Amino acid sequence: MAENWQLHVTPNADNDPVFVGIGEIPTGKFPDRGFIEALTRVAILALNDAGMVPRDIDTILLIPNLHGAADQADLVFSRMVEELGIHGSAKSSYMVHSGGSTSDNAVRAAHGLIATGHAQNVLVLQCERWGSADLNEMITMLSKNGIPGEWELPTGIQFNAIGAMITRRYMHASGSTPAEMASVCVTLRNWANLNENAMFYTKPLAVEQILASRMVADPLHSYECPPMADGACAFVMTSAGNARRRGISHGVRVAGSGGCVSHYCLSQEADQAVLGWPLAAERAWNQSGWGPHDAHIAEIYDSYAAVTTIALEGIGIAEKGEGARWFAAGNGDPGGKLPMNTNGGLLSAGHTGVGGGTALLVEGIRQLLHRAPSKRQVEDCERAIIGGSGGSYMDAQILLLERTKLGA
Amino acid sequence: MKTPRIVSEFRAGLGQGELLIQNCNSCGKPNMWPRYACPHCQSDDLGWAKSSGKGTLHSFCVLRQGAPEGFDGDLPYAIGVVKLDEGVQLLARLEASAPDDWSAYSCDDRVEFVAPGAAEAQRRPCAIFRRAAD
Numbered sequence: 395m396a397e398n399w400q401l402h403v404t405p406n407a408d409n410d411p412v413f414v415g416i417g418e419i420p421t422g423k424f425p426d427r428g429f430i431e432a433l434t435r436v437a438i439l440a441l442n443d444a445g446m447v448p449r450d451i452d453t454i455l456l457i458p459n460l461h462g463a464a465d466q467a468d469l470v471f472s473r474m475v476e477e478l479g480i481h482g483s484a485k486s487s488y489m490v491h492s493g494g495s496t497s498d499n500a501v502r503a504a505h506g507l508i509a510t511g512h513a514q515n516v517l518v519l520q521c522e523r524w525g526s527a528d529l530n531e532m533i534t535m536l537s538k539n540g541i542p543g544e545w546e547l548p549t550g551i552q553f554n555a556i557g558a559m560i561t562r563r564y565m566h567a568s569g570s571t572p573a574e575m576a577s578v579c580v581t582l583r584n585w586a587n588l589n590e591n592a593m594f595y596t597k598p599l600a601v602e603q604i605l606a607s608r609m610v611a612d613p614l615h616s617y618e619c620p621p622m623a624d625g626a627c628a629f630v631m632t633s634a635g636n637a638r639r640r641g642i643s644h645g646v647r648v649a650g651s652g653g654c655v656s657h658y659c660l661s662q663e664a665d666q667a668v669l670g671w672p673l674a675a676e677r678a679w680n681q682s683g684w685g686p687h688d689a690h691i692a693e694i695y696d697s698y699a700a701v702t703t704i705a706l707e708g709i710g711i712a713e714k715g716e717g718a719r720w721f722a723a724g725n726g727d728p729g730g731k732l733p734m735n736t737n738g739g740l741l742s743a744g745h746t747g748v749g750g751g752t753a754l755l756v757e758g759i760r761q762l763l764h765r766a767p768s769k770r771q772v773e774d775c776e777r778a779i780i781g782g783s784g785g786s787y788m789d790a791q792i793l794l795l796e797r798t799k800l801g802a
Numbered sequence: 803m804k805t806p807r808i809v810s811e812f813r814a815g816l817g818q819g820e821l822l823i824q825n826c827n828s829c830g831k832p833n834m835w836p837r838y839a840c841p842h843c844q845s846d847d848l849g850w851a852k853s854s855g856k857g858t859l860h861s862f863c864v865l866r867q868g869a870p871e872g873f874d875g876d877l878p879y880a881i882g883v884v885k886l887d888e889g890v891q892l893l894a895r896l897e898a899s900a901p902d903d904w905s906a907y908s909c910d911d912r913v914e915f916v917a918p919g920a921a922e923a924q925r926r927p928c929a930i931f932r933r934a935a936d
Contacts, residue, residue, distance in 0.1 A: 552869070559883065563909055
């Protein structure tokens with residue numbers, strides 16, 4: 395497919411959108427940490443990191459939660475504008491939602507708003523309370539998300555079943571062994587062991603432990619299923635011109651993006667071991683001029699190991715069929731060829747619903763701003779591939795981010 | 803809300819032991835899941851064709867815990883995606899080859915539709931498949 399789909403923004407021009415700050419609080423089980431409390435804390439952390447105060451923000455974009463409709467209504471109807479004291483001056487506050495790929499689409503929304511002048515300083519906020527929610531309620535709620543109820547609910551499908559089908563097809567197509575699949579989880583855990591905010595910061599994990607854990611949805615063992623967690627994070631975007639005027643020396647810009655919505659329900663996907671990644675990658679390379687080996691890190695949605703290995707292959711980081719073995723060889727580990735999901739990912743930092751993708755994005759921005767703790771900061775990190783997927787892996791979304799000197 | 807006609811007709815087919823595929827009377831193409839307008843030609847002149855019930859198993863899983871509300875009593879159970887020979891695909895339950903045992907199944911197996919029986923079609927209005935004889 396010969397597409398020419400360029401961004402209408404010149405790198406480092408005054409209207410070029412840049413990330414300038416991030417905020418995050420620990421992921422895990424925090425039943426006493428309130429929803430609005432957590433959102434307020436990450437908002438202030440991100441604003442401090444950006445050298446801003448709430449009054450600088452004109453637009454808030456909200457990442458949804460999946461734990462409750464009442465909290466969702468608080469988000470949609472601008473509660474955070476009032477909590478931050480910017481009622482009367484804020485221009486706009488609204489939600490972006492495409493499940494696990496929401497953060498990728500929120501970046502596209504903020505990017506467009508800033509480049510065209512609809513917004514100057516955008517704050518993106520996320521909080522989820524999956525770790526403290528009733529597990530059975532969440533399972534039933536999730537069995538109705540990304541699934542056409544009238545056709546598929548009678549089968550008894552739910553999220554681990556969806557992950558298990560993708561995993562089985564991937565293992566069949568690639569010839570990957572259970573130990574090779576488990577090695578993906580071990581790489582993620584190795585990163586989580588370097589991240590104080592990760593749910594499993596203090597707990598190492600080995601392939602043998604995973605293979606000995608109980609079977610939940612063949613071929614998935616319980617240690618291969620994502621741990622539902624509470625978590626919150628935030629980031630700030632502005633224009634390169636605004637950033638320069640504020641004396642900010644470095645930011646992170648969007649070099650390009652690509653996406654493909656390949657299905658709504660998994661039963662209609664042509665090939666569960668491929669999904670939308672090849673077309674998403676082709677579009678991303680076309681827009682940016684990058685290739686699969688131009689990045690220094692990758693932060694790619696990992697609700698199950700196969701979700702990430704399929705993406706790695708579609709993006710071209712690993713050869714076709716070699717994604718799990720690429721992990722087993724240590725390529726994604728700390729000190730490896732391409733550090734992957736350097737916060738520990740959804741599988742080891744914690745699955746915060748829609749926020750799992752946001753946390754990976756925030757980690758990518760953190761690495762590019764060179765603000766990760768020294769034990770996990772990737773040296774000379776200039777370019778990152780961010781990947782997300784929502785619903786029942788309905789889409790493949792790629793953001794290509796690069797560190798940029800603003801000349802201040 | 804009243805059950806949409808395309809849903810009740812599909813389910814009535816299951817109750818009568820038939821797997822129905824929506825067929826567009828305008829362009830002749832099969833649609834699955836059934837739609838309100840043909841995604842190929844946008845016609846709303848849509849009817850049904852009886853499926854051969856034969857296809858290949860793209861992937862499947864055996865759920866052993868964490869069933870949605872109302873499905874605990876069914877555990878363990880297997881779900882799979884079947885690519886029908888007619889060129890459309892759907893999600894279905896898989897019949898165990900021996901009690902609670904789906905170890906004989908693999909991806910790309912040939913599978914065939916099993917009539918669920920009227921009572922089961924009422925309880926769980928979804929298609930059931932089993933491995934086809936080699």
